[in-house]
Amino acid sequence: MIRCVIVDDEPLAVKLLQDYASRIPGLDVILATGDVFAALQAAQNNQADLIFLDIQMPELTGIQFMKILNGKCRVILTTAYEEYAVQAFDHDVVDYLLKPFSLERFITAVNKARERIQAPAPPQSSSSSSSAPEFIFVKSEYKAIRVDLKNILYFESLRDYVAIHTTTGKILTLQSLKSFEDLLQDSNFVRVHKSYIIAADKVSSIERRRVVIGNIYIPVGDTYMEKFREKFPVR
Numbered sequence: 001m002i003r004c005v006i007v008d009d010e011p012l013a014v015k016l017l018q019d020y021a022s023r024i025p026g027l028d029v030i031l032a033t034g035d036v037f038a039a040l041q042a043a044q045n046n047q048a049d050l051i052f053l054d055i056q057m058p059e060l061t062g063i064q065f066m067k068i069l070n071g072k073c074r075v076i077l078t079t080a081y082e083e084y085a086v087q088a089f090d091h092d093v094v095d096y097l098l099k100p101f102s103l104e105r106f107i108t109a110v111n112k113a114r115e116r117i118q119a120p121a122p123p124q125s126s127s128s129s130s131s132a133p134e135f136i137f138v139k140s141e142y143k144a145i146r147v148d149l150k151n152i153l154y155f156e157s158l159r160d161y162v163a164i165h166t167t168t169g170k171i172l173t174l175q176s177l178k179s180f181e182d183l184l185q186d187s188n189f190v191r192v193h194k195s196y197i198i199a200a201d202k203v204s205s206i207e208r209r210r211v212v213i214g215n216i217y218i219p220v221g222d223t224y225m226e227k228f229r230e231k232f233p234v235r
Helices: 011-022 036-044 062-069 082-089 103-118 177-183 222-231
Strands: 002-007 027-033 050-053 074-079 095-098 135-140 143-148 152-158 161-166 169-173 189-193 196-199 205-207 210-213 216-219
Touching: 002 011, 002 036, 002 103, 011 027, 011 103, 027 036, 036 050, 036 062, 036 177, 050 062, 050 103, 062 074, 062 082, 062 135, 074 082, 074 103, 082 095, 095 103, 135 169, 152 177, 152 216, 177 189, 177 196, 189 216, 189 222, 196 210, 196 216
Parallel strands: 002 027, 002 050, 050 074, 074 095
Antiparallel strands: 135 143, 152 161, 152 196, 161 169, 189 196, 205 210, 210 216
C-alpha cells in the first residue's frame, strides 16, 4: 500500500482527489485536509509515502511546503496555475497535474509515483546531511512566519499558547508543543519538561535538574530525564 495525503484549501478539490484515489488499488488515503500544517506534520512523522499537494494555499504555498519537507516523501502537485511548473520540478516532484484533470491523467501520475516509491533507494553516503529541516513555518495570528531553527533557543508552553523564544525575540502560536516535538524529532531539539523543548546546542551549562540557556533556567522533568541523559551524557 502507498500511504498518501491530500492537501488542498478547496473542499471540492479534496473530495475529487479522494474519489479518484478510492478507485486505484494500493492507495491508502491516511489524511485528506485543507490544513496544510496537519499534512506537513504527517509527512514529517514519516506517515506518508506520497502527497497530492496544491500550490496556492493561504497559510503556506506548495513550494514552501516542499522546501520544509526536504524530500521526505514523494509529491504530486495539483494546481490551476501553469507558471510554477519549472520551479516545482526543481524540487523533484513526481508529476504536475493541471486542474481540471481527468481520472486517466491522475492514474498516470500515480503510476509514476509508484515506480519511484518502489525503486531501490540509492546508498546513503556517511557524510550525507540530516533530514531535519533548516527552518519551519509557524502559524501566528493570521500569517505563517518562517523561523530558522538555528535561531531558536527553546519552546515554552503557556496554557493555550506556545512561545518560541529566539535570538531575535518571542513568537506566540496556538500550535501545540507536541506538534513541535514530533516535527523536530530528528533534529537538535529535545523535550526536557512537559512545558519545554530546548535547542541542545544553546545549553551553556547543566545545574542539578536544570539547564541554563543564556540567563534562563529550565527545569528537567522526571518523565524526560532518561532521554535528557542520553542527549547530555555527563562524564
